[in-house]
Amino acid sequence: MKVLGVIVEYNPFHNGHLYHIKSSKELIHPDYTVAVMSGSFTQRGEPAIIDKFSRAEIAIHHGIDLVLELPFVYATQDAGGFARGAVGVLHRINVVSDIVFGSESADREFLIKTAEILHKQPWRYQEILHTKLKKGLSFPNARKEALLEYAKEIKLLDPDRIKNIERSNDILGVEYVRALFQHESNIEFHTIKRVGAEYNEREFKGNLSSATAIRKLIREGEWNLVREAVPEKSYEVIRREISEGRGPVFWEELDLAYMTRFRLMKREDFSKIHGFVEGLDIRFEREVRKSGSLMEFIERLKTKRFTFTRLRRMMLHAFFGLTKEFMKDVNQKGPQYARILAFNKRGRKLLKILKKKSEIPLISTPSLYKKILENSEMEIDSELYLKMFEMDTLSTDIHALLFKKDFQRSGERDFKEKVRFIHTDLS
Amino acid sequence: MKVLGVIVEYNPFHNGHLYHIKSSKELIHPDYTVAVMSGSFTQRGEPAIIDKFSRAEIAIHHGIDLVLELPFVYATQDAGGFARGAVGVLHRINVVSDIVFGSESADREFLIKTAEILHKQPWRYQEILHTKLKKGLSFPNARKEALLEYAKEIKLLDPDRIKNIERSNDILGVEYVRALFQHESNIEFHTIKRVGAEYNEREFKGNLSSATAIRKLIREGEWNLVREAVPEKSYEVIRREISEGRGPVFWEELDLAYMTRFRLMKREDFSKIHGFVEGLDIRFEREVRKSGSLMEFIERLKTKRFTFTRLRRMMLHAFFGLTKEFMKDVNQKGPQYARILAFNKRGRKLLKILKKKSEIPLISTPSLYKKILENSEMEIDSELYLKMFEMDTLSTDIHALLFKKDFQRSGERDFKEKVRFIHTDLS
Numbered sequence: 016m017k018v019l020g021v022i023v024e025y026n027p028f029h030n031g032h033l034y035h036i037k038s039s040k041e042l043i044h045p046d047y048t049v050a051v052m053s054g055s056f057t058q059r060g061e062p063a064i065i066d067k068f069s070r071a072e073i074a075i076h077h078g079i080d081l082v083l084e085l086p087f088v089y090a091t092q093d094a095g096g097f098a099r100g101a102v103g104v105l106h107r108i109n110v111v112s113d114i115v116f117g118s119e120s121a122d123r124e125f126l127i128k129t130a131e132i133l134h135k136q137p138w139r140y141q142e143i144l145h146t147k148l149k150k151g152l153s154f155p156n157a158r159k160e161a162l163l164e165y166a167k168e169i170k171l172l173d174p175d176r177i178k179n180i181e182r183s184n185d186i187l188g189v190e191y192v193r194a195l196f197q198h199e200s201n202i203e204f205h206t207i208k209r210v211g212a213e214y215n216e217r218e219f220k221g222n223l224s225s226a227t228a229i230r231k232l233i234r235e236g237e238w239n240l241v242r243e244a245v246p247e248k249s250y251e252v253i254r255r256e257i258s259e260g261r262g263p264v265f266w267e268e269l270d271l272a273y274m275t276r277f278r279l280m281k282r283e284d285f286s287k288i289h290g291f292v293e294g295l296d297i298r299f300e301r302e303v304r305k306s307g308s309l310m311e312f313i314e315r316l317k318t319k320r321f322t323f324t325r326l327r328r329m330m331l332h333a334f335f336g337l338t339k340e341f342m343k344d345v346n347q348k349g350p351q352y353a354r355i356l357a358f359n360k361r362g363r364k365l366l367k368i369l370k371k372k373s374e375i376p377l378i379s380t381p382s383l384y385k386k387i388l389e390n391s392e393m394e395i396d397s398e399l400y401l402k403m404f405e406m407d408t409l410s411t412d413i414h415a416l417l418f419k420k421d422f423q424r425s426g427e428r429d430f431k432e433k434v435r436f437i438h439t440d441l442s
Numbered sequence: 443m444k445v446l447g448v449i450v451e452y453n454p455f456h457n458g459h460l461y462h463i464k465s466s467k468e469l470i471h472p473d474y475t476v477a478v479m480s481g482s483f484t485q486r487g488e489p490a491i492i493d494k495f496s497r498a499e500i501a502i503h504h505g506i507d508l509v510l511e512l513p514f515v516y517a518t519q520d521a522g523g524f525a526r527g528a529v530g531v532l533h534r535i536n537v538v539s540d541i542v543f544g545s546e547s548a549d550r551e552f553l554i555k556t557a558e559i560l561h562k563q564p565w566r567y568q569e570i571l572h573t574k575l576k577k578g579l580s581f582p583n584a585r586k587e588a589l590l591e592y593a594k595e596i597k598l599l600d601p602d603r604i605k606n607i608e609r610s611n612d613i614l615g616v617e618y619v620r621a622l623f624q625h626e627s628n629i630e631f632h633t634i635k636r637v638g639a640e641y642n643e644r645e646f647k648g649n650l651s652s653a654t655a656i657r658k659l660i661r662e663g664e665w666n667l668v669r670e671a672v673p674e675k676s677y678e679v680i681r682r683e684i685s686e687g688r689g690p691v692f693w694e695e696l697d698l699a700y701m702t703r704f705r706l707m708k709r710e711d712f713s714k715i716h717g718f719v720e721g722l723d724i725r726f727e728r729e730v731r732k733s734g735s736l737m738e739f740i741e742r743l744k745t746k747r748f749t750f751t752r753l754r755r756m757m758l759h760a761f762f763g764l765t766k767e768f769m770k771d772v773n774q775k776g777p778q779y780a781r782i783l784a785f786n787k788r789g790r791k792l793l794k795i796l797k798k799k800s801e802i803p804l805i806s807t808p809s810l811y812k813k814i815l816e817n818s819e820m821e822i823d824s825e826l827y828l829k830m831f832e833m834d835t836l837s838t839d840i841h842a843l844l845f846k847k848d849f850q851r852s853g854e855r856d857f858k859e860k861v862r863f864i865h866t867d868l869s
Contacts, residue, residue: 271695271843272702278839278853279762304839304853311848335706412705412731416698421738426705426731 018365019045020111020202021079022101022191024053024090026063028073028249029229030222031209036078038207039115047365049081049111050074051104052356053090054407055414058097060327061266062414064230065256068432071356075437076248081362083108084354086403087410088345091331094155096346098190099197103349106200109372110365114195118188118206126185126206128171129162130192140165151319155186198349233263260420266327268417269334270309276334277303277312288333289342295321295329335410344399351400352387354407355379357435376400381408381429445792446472447538447629448506449528449618451480451517453490455500455676456656457649458636463505465634466542474792476538477506478531479783480517481834482841485524487754488693489841491657492683495859498783502864503675508789510535511781513830514837515772518758521582523773525617526624530776533627536799537792541622545615545633553612553633555598556589557619567592578746582613625776660690687847693754695844696761697736703761704730704739715760716769722748722756762833762840771826778827779814781834782806784862803827808835808856 019039025032040048052074054067063070071082089100105111118126132140143164147157166172188206195202224232224244232241233253242250256262277299285296298316306312316326332342352375358366369377376391378384384404388397412426446466452459467475479501481494490497498509516527532538545553559567570591574584593599615633622629651659651671659668660680669677683689704726712723725743733739743753759769779802785793796804803818805811811831815824839853 268698269702272699274843274851275696275699275761275840276703278843279836306853307848307851334702409706413702416701416705421734424701424734426733 016047016110016368017043017045017113018111019043019048020105020114021048021050022085022098022105022114022116023050023074024057024063024226025050025070025074026053026057026226027065027229027233027245027253028070028077029224029226029245031225033077033246035115035117035207039205040078042115042205042207043113045113047080047110047361048078049083049105049108049362049365050079051083051085051101054084054087055410056087056091056331058090058092058094058328059324060091060329060331062264062269062417064233064264065253065262066414066428067356067411068428068435069252069256069261072435072437073249073252075357075359075362075435076252076439077246079362081358081365082356084356084407086350086352086354087335087406088337088342088403089350091328092342092346093325093328094186094190095193096342098187098194099346100350102191102194102200102202103198104353104375106195106198106202107350107373107375108353108369108377109374110368111202113203113205114191115205115207116188116191117209118185119209120185120188121206121208122176123206125172125176126188126192126204129166129189130196132162132165133158133189133193134196137165139168148320153320153322153325155322156319159186230263230265233257234265257419260423261415261418263419264414264417267309273309273330273334274303274306274312277330280333285333287338287340288329289337289339290325290329290332291339299333335406335413337406341402344396345403348396348399350375351395351403352376352378352384354381354404355434357437359437359439363436378404379434443537443795444470444472444474444540445538446470446475447532447541448475448477449512449525449532449541449543450477450501451484451490451653452477452497452501453480453484453653454492454656454660454672454680455497455504456651456653456672458652460504460673462542462544462634466632467505469542469632469634470540472540474507474537474788475505476508476510476532476535476789476792477501478510478512478528481511481514482837483514483518483758485517485519485521485755486751487518487756487758489691489696489844491660491691492680492689493841493855494783494838495855495862496679496683496688499862499864500676500679502784502786502789502862503679503866504673506789508785508792509783511783511834513777513779513781514762514833515764515769515830516777518755519769519773520752520755521613521617522620523769525614525621526773527777529618529621529627529629530625531780531802533622533625533629534777534800534802535780535796535804536801537795538629540630540632541618542632542634543615543618544636545612546636547612547615548633548635549603550633552599552603553615553619553631556593556616557623559589559592560585560616560620561623564592566595575747580747580749580752583746586613657690657692660684661692684846687850688842688845690846691841691844694736700736700757700761701730701733701739704757707760712760714765714767715756716764716766717752717756717759718766726760762837764833768829771823772830775823775826777802778822778830779803779805779811781808781831782861784864786864786866790863805831806861 052071056062067084074082083104085101089096105114140161144157144161147160192204195204222243229241229244282296282300285291285299302315303312306315313323313326317323355377375395376387376393378387388400408429411428415424415426415428418424479498483489501509510531512528516523532541567588571584571588574587619631622631649670656668656671709723709727712718712726729742730739733742740750740753744750782804802822803814803820805814815827835856838855842853842855843851845851
């Protein structure tokens with residue numbers, strides 16, 4: 016049995032995503048396709064533009080059979096934590112045979128060899144990395160440079176390929192492979208070359224625009240251009256959600272909530288939060304007072320090393336109070352459940368198999384999340400399971416407060432929204 | 443030497459306030475007049491419509507010689523805590539000879555006798571109060587009914603006067619007198635009959651409109667009506683502040699900041715906050731999830747006993763994290779400093795006297811607040827002094843985030859704004 020796994024955000028679902036699903040299926044010819052998808056907040060430290068339920072619904076319309084939620088604590092981490100969580104879910108449900116992800120280099124050997132370096136952390140590599148970081152480079156850049164330098168030193172690959180790799184941006188791909196090592200997973204991985212725009216390209220590039228560009232178009236109300244860039248059903252659901260007042264949701268709307276919260280926090284509070292290293296606690300405490308807006312605040316904090324996106328993730332973590340202690344546990348122990356967001360007929364069949372095979376509890380009725388834990392005989396960490404799941408529901412409750420119409424803003428949506436069962440031609 | 447003390451919010455300063463100053467001066471013929479005024483937030487649990495510096499400036503223009511800030515921790519409490527703090531400041535600066543306040547009954551004997559009951563808390567009075575509270579009455583109403591019933595029982599006053607008092611709303615007056623007892627103060631108190639609108643009357647009543655009605659007019663941009671209701675100089679300063687982008691500030695703008703914060707708080711967090719009694723922690727945790735807006739939230743919480751204003755104060759305290767433990771200390775130990783906001787020439791002379799006589803440190807240069815403490819030989823509680831003052835500056839930093847123009851929103855205004863020295867005809 017072939018089960019294809021993909022790792023996605025679909026924020027929102029666009030033509031590039033559809034292309035990725037189709038190409039992956041052509042490559043694997045799977046019996047089932049399962050996606051693990053970010054929930055209410057994304058890896059860029061932002062709230063998703065529309066809610067997770069509708070994004071899961073769109074995914075089912077475009078060839079995914081089952082959508083699982085990537086827990087908030089992983090979905091909002093850097094590439095390493097994100098990959099560890101996402102691969103962890105796919106590994107632990109214990110049915111996925113193949114993972115396919117987009118890659119710029121699509122150089123399988125490179126991905127494996129660099130992932131091995133990251134996994135094993137040879138002493139010489141660490142030394143080079145340290146030098147790069149001291150130069151003030153951001154962590155992803157320092158790591159990339161250190162990897163390449165180390166690769167050259169040990170003659171890991173021939174010089175021409177190294178050159179190609181220098182131009183690419185395969186951090187996430189390397190992290191997926193590394194996470195497979197970490198989980199000692201037997202899942203096969205495959206890459207397909209990315210097409211179209213970079214994921215963070217801001218400009219409209221016609222029918223292969225990036226999610227970032229599409230969110231900008233949505234903000235500007237450029238609906239004709241949005242329509243070009245996303246499949247018809249995605250367009251319909253996005254319009255439906257917005258017309259019903261459940262979006263579009265933008266990070267900028269958190270300005271006052273963030274600024275008031277951060278002015279109320281002290282250095283000691285920041286220092287407990289995941290990712291606050293090297294005096295950032297002092298800088299947060301000081302700069303939030305000097306800044307008149309969230310944008311000014313982030314501009315004041317930004318350095319080569321602490322990029323906009325990284326700071327935005329840290330702010331999200333500070334807002335939600337994700338401590339170093341908690342996140343260490345999260346990252347060491349990995350995902351403790353698989354939350355089901357949507358499926359089609361084929362997904363329902365897969366769920367039957369999952370119920371027998373999964374190594375972590377499946378949550379399809381969130382209101383029963385405590386009962387599911389009590390009845391489970393699996394080896395999971397109860398406390399972590401509860402805290403992790405409560406962060407998912409809490410983040411959805413915060414996300415809902417950003418909806419445009421206040422009658423849509425009530426909380427506990429996780430307990431009210433049913434798992435979406437979608438009839439599709441494919442199923 | 444006669445020094446008149448008044449206790450005010452001036453949110454904003456209107457004709458009724460001017461009348462009060464003039465009448466008080468006619469009554470006392472003071473050498474100096476000092477006001478203790480709420481800072482960035484008021485007794486109704488709201489941010490002040492314009493900042494404390496400008497409100498102090500207006501006060502000086504209208505006959506006050508020296509404006510001191512009522513610390514945030516007292517300014518935002520119920521009548522009892524508010525009075526204790528305000529009378530405490532006036533008492534501890536050790537020069538005020540007379541306090542004058544508005545009163546509906548203006549019945550001196552009634553005020554003294556009821557304040558004595560509140561101060562001494564006779565057993566029978568407590569018993570009646572308990573019965574009233576059990577009936578679900580709000581604390582102020584239960585207390586009023588209990589006082590009257592007890593007064594009848596012990597034939598404290600003749601029946602006709604009791605009837606008059608039943609119609610009036612002298613809670614704050616009684617609390618001022620009670621606070622004088624508590625502080626064992628020799629300050630004389632005087633009442634003058636209130637004129638014009640009730641302080642919480644929402645409708646425009648011409649040139650004697652309430653502050654509440656005036657704030658509503660400001661929100662609606664009814665500048666011609668505002669002009670009728672406030673003295674010319676008050677009007678000018680309000681317009682100046684708003685045109686420079688420092689206001690008008692309204693509580694409603696805290697909606698998302700409050701709602702996100704409160705959804706992130708758990709029952710255990712609420713239960714630590716000042717004023718959270720009888721399962722309110724559970725109700726806050728539950729209802730904030732059900733509510734789509736701050737107004738809906740407060741409507742869901744409101745009962746006869748927990749009024750809108752009381753809940754709004756509790757929310758403010760929860761937002762700022764004012765714990766039961768801290769507030770107990772605040773109320774037992776009283777104000778630990780007198781912060782100077784503005785003065786005129788006569789006020790400057792008074793300050794010279796104050797420097798010799800005051801029992802608490804005077805803070806005129808806030809950036810030196812730690813040094814002032816170190817150099818002081820007064821018997822004050824250092825830890826409380828620091829925490830109390832830091833709440834003032836913090837609340838000003840939060841208030842500033844509600845300004846209309848973001849370049850005005852930077853924090854640490856307490857350390858940037860100079861004490862306002864105002865030349866007036868009077869000085």
